[in-house]
Amino acid sequence: MATKHEQILNFIESISIGEKLSVRLIAKELKVSEGTAYRAIKEAENSGLVTTIPRVGTIRTESKTEGNIENLTFEEILKIIDGELLGGKKGLNKTLNKFIIGAMTESAMLRYITEESLMIIGNRESAQRLSLQNGAAVLITGGFRADQEIIDLSNKLSLPVMTTSYDTFTVGAMINRAMRDQLIKKEIMLIESIYTRLEHTHYLTTDDTVYDYRIANQSSQHTRYPVIGLNDRLVGIVTAKDIIGKKDTVLIKNVMTKNPAFTTNHMSVASVAHTMIWDGLEVMPVVSEEKKLLGIVSRQDIMKAMQSQQRQPQTGETIADQINQLIKEKNSEEYAFSVTPQMTNGMGTISFGVLSEIVTETAYLKLSRQNKRNIVVEQVQLHYLNLIQIGSTLTIRPTVFDKSRRSARLDIEIYSESGLSAKAIVVCQLLQKIK
Known part of the structure; x- marks a missing residue:
């Protein structure tokens, strides 16, 4: 049976893209505490299922794929510029490939406007319309608003129209910095990119015995196994030295090491490598926020990742x-x-x-x-x-x-x-x- 946390995540996934949700709504709908709802929403936000936008709220979005991590979405741009959404809410999850400053004639703009671009412009209605018609979202600087015709067009095309009180130069600098920061984040390898998933992981349960360990060892040649309890939660780890001299009928929960070191899939490879080296660990379980086992990461996985990362070209500058x-x-x-x-x-x-x-x-x-x-x-x-x-x-x-x-x-x-x-x-x- 799924836990309340898992039920909330399943509920969030069932909500249509672009719909708003809140802690209070989920707590009332699923009859759970607001604290439980809040923790589930934070995990959904880390997974890219939802995004919280100032003055808009929490919105169901599409999960970001690993290949698009270097791109910013329009909803992230909205947060960066402390802006207000005027129209085109359904397009907030689209990615930004480039931005254009509209300090030119409309005929010249056409050479630069592409789909998934952002036109930064003032209160020039015809230029705003031209940008939307050619697939670009619009950011209006100086605190100006958009006419209803522009808002209706943005809703029809699912292209965001945003406004901010900042001037064009400041906004351009803020977005440019954010794009560089995303490139740096892309270079930071996370455990989610390298760990062995649960379906390919050998593990034991608290009800298994030392005999089950020996059978698993003969088939997989592994000597360390994570141990799970109710709801697949990590409760321990068992190694070869734990079962030496133990009878086959002894339960794993009586010989395992309780409260083992673990990592989440959102931690960096470098930080996990530091822990594994410091504590002399060969394997670390990877768990969710609820300590549900997701898989394992080995020292060999870490080493290969670090070597691969050293060979990658550096695009961001820290x-x-x-x-x-x-x-x-x-x-x-x-x-x-x-x-x-x-x-x-x-x-x-x-x-x-x-x-x-x-x-x-x-x-x-x-x-x-x-x-x-x-x-x-x-x-x-x-x-x-x-x-x-x-x-x-x-x-x-x-x-x-x-x-x-x-x-x-x-x-x-x-x-x-x-x-x-x-x-x-x-x-x-x-x-x-x-x-």
Whole structure:
């Protein structure tokens, strides 16, 4: 029998695309508490089944496919610009491929307007109509409204017409930033992209016995199995050492490890890799928000994902990317870094966060020269000794003073014109790459 949480999710999926729903509506319809309804709506929002829009409410949308993750939808644009929807509600789930600023004649606009584009324009009614007729949504800046004819046309064509109080330049900058952020998100690999689904996962139940474990081990050659209880909820994990010396009739629930470490499918591969390395885990169960077993992820899955990610072209630019670009190798022992205005705080000295990132990136560079392995920084102890001013050229000297097959420790010294300015101890884990 489905849990209340699952019943709510099934109910949400049954609602037509574009329909509004609320916590109160679901609680009343399914006779559940508002807290239960709220948690289910949040999971539906994470899955792309619904989207919450300011001054509009929560709306049933189509699930986003993994291939479209780099695109923004019009409903997301509406949230970014703090705008108001005037018409075309059914088109909110459509994706935005590009935006156009309508500072041109209408004949010139036709060269740039395409389907799934967004025309940013003022109170020019004829240009608004032209954009809709050619498949583009419309964003009206300056707080202007649209005539009823335009709203009716947008509803007919299912193309959103939105308005915002911001000016055109500000709106363009906000959308451009959002598109770059989406590209960065696309580069962050999530567990949902790599884990083994439940239908391909070997698992045991609390009612199984040690004999069932041995049968599963003979057929799958696996030594670790997640254990589920009522409603497929994760309750433990059992390994080979747990059943050593146990009789075949002993129940799994009496020998399993309770409350095991687990992950959700929305966590990043990097964060899960950190946990698995730190705790020495070979396998982690993947669960839903209700702790229902969805599958498993293995250390080998993590390693392959990390290697694949390193080979992908970088399209978005994070702060770490910007800092890494400024670190230059002087020789095999030293690196150089120039402190730009963007890297400083309000006092004109280098930001502590930037300094910490320099230390981390230098540790990666130093170890990458010596090891064909994946590297995970576990711990950084940083001491900022002297203020580093804007425009300074830093010399960074990393030294590996302790190294084993699985870990390394580095001493990193940072010099500026005034001498030794910072010193750090960095502890890293080394993972053998999958061939």
